[in-house]
Amino acid sequence: xxxxxxxxxxxxxxxxxxxxxxxxxxxxxxxxxxxxxxxxxxxxxxxxxxxxxxxxxxxxxxxxxxxxxxxxxxxxxxxxxxxxxxxxxxxxxxxxxxxxxxxxxxxxxxxxxxxxxxxxxxxxxxxxxxxxxxxxxxxxxxxxxxxxxxxxxxxxxxxxxxxxxxxxxxxxxxxxxxxxxxxxxxxxxxxxxxxxxxxxxxxxxxxxxxxxxxxxxxxxxxxxxxxxxxxxxxxxxxxxxxxxxxxxxxxxxxxxxxxxxxxxxxxxxxxxxxxxxxxxxxxxxxxxxxxxxxxxxxxxxxxxxxxxxxxxxxxxxxxxxxxxxxxx
Ligand code: AHR
Numbered sequence: 065x066x067x068x069x070x071x072x073x074x075x076x077x078x079x080x081x082x083x084x085x086x087x088x089x090x091x092x093x094x095x096x097x098x099x100x101x102x103x104x105x106x107x108x109x110x111x112x113x114x115x116x117x118x119x120x121x122x123x124x125x126x127x128x129x130x131x132x133x134x135x136x137x138x139x140x141x142x143x144x145x146x147x148x149x150x151x152x153x154x155x156x157x158x159x160x161x162x163x164x165x166x167x168x169x170x171x172x173x174x175x176x177x178x179x180x181x182x183x184x185x186x187x188x189x190x191x192x193x194x195x196x197x198x199x200x201x202x203x204x205x206x207x208x209x210x211x212x213x214x215x216x217x218x219x220x221x222x223x224x225x226x227x228x229x230x231x232x233x234x235x236x237x238x239x240x241x242x243x244x245x246x247x248x249x250x251x252x253x254x255x256x257x258x259x260x261x262x263x264x265x266x267x268x269x270x271x272x273x274x275x276x277x278x279x280x281x282x283x284x285x286x287x288x289x290x291x292x293x294x295x296x297x298x299x300x301x302x303x304x305x306x307x308x309x310x311x312x313x314x315x316x317x318x319x320x321x322x323x324x325x326x327x328x329x330x331x332x333x334x335x336x337x338x339x340x341x342x343x344x345x346x347x348x349x350x351x352x353x354x355x356x357x358x359x360x361x362x363x364x365x366x367x368x369x370x371x372x373x374x375x376x377x378x379x380x381x382x383x384x385x386x387x388x389x390x391x392x
Pocket of ligand 1: 107108109110111185186244272297298299300325326346
């Protein structure tokens with residue numbers, strides 16, 4: 065080998081060693097990292113936006129390689145997917161819990177295998193939170209409070225609530241046992257305590273879907289038309305219910321005040337058309353935050369137990385102006 069060739073080769077080796085050392089110092093593990101993402105399904109417009117945001121952010125990052133699993137609204141599918149991530153030794157698990165309970169054992173298995181679990185959107189039950197690294201997403205309790213506070217203000221401004229006359233509320237709940245269904249109800253009812261004339265006269269799950277929201281609202285209205293407010297745990301169910309209200313010969317947004325959560329484009333259109341009244345924003349665009357959390361973990365930074373997203377509230381006074389800027 066010629067002298068110059070030897071020098072070039074030596075320089076190359078030194079560069080490679082130095083960059084490996086640099087990488088090793090920067091990250092816990094050398095990239096690319098395999099990320100297992102377990103989503104719950106595709107029940108709503110919100111969920112579609114959430115899935116796209118997370119899948120895009122993970123697959124577009126050059127240091128990450130995504131393994132995706134859709135549980136199709138079945139907890140057993142999700143547990144199976146988590147076990148398969150553990151078996152193939154992924155570097156990080158990103159996971160949304162369909163319901164709060166039932167994940168303890170599989171999360172302990174992940175912890176035993178030293179695989180960090182970063183939760184997005186829906187959390188697990190309190191006793192199992194010790195097995196995950198962090199949760200990012202909305203404060204569902206606060207969303208419930210925001211909806212009820214908006215309602216109190218609106219009823220007062222419209223002169224509908226004198227504090228004595230009953231205000232009958234129909235409630236469309238989200239998936240039974242899920243964090244948003246539990247906490248949105250809790251937050252709303254907390255504020256209701258200050259309004260003794262408000263009463264939830266009907267309450268049933270519509271599973272966060274438009275397809276179930278409609279027949280449940282139909283059944284409520286068949287049983288009794290003395291309903292002043294619909295409180296839906298998400299926009300999709302509210303949109304299904306609006307259809308049912310119209311078919312029952314009533315005017316949604318006027319005869320029945322419609323309050324829901326998420327802030328999807330469909331509900332903005334309904335608010336602008338005067339058929340819905342208020343949506344409390346719940347931001348599904350969690351992909352960039354999930355990627356940031358993975359980098360923070362790999363760089364050895366301490367992650368906060370909960371990463372909150374900042375969210376607004378929209379009604380007939382603000383929806384039209386905000387609509388063109390909506391991303392989901
Ligand atoms: O977990 C967030 C909730 O789940 C959203 O409000 C709903 O639309 C979704 O299906």
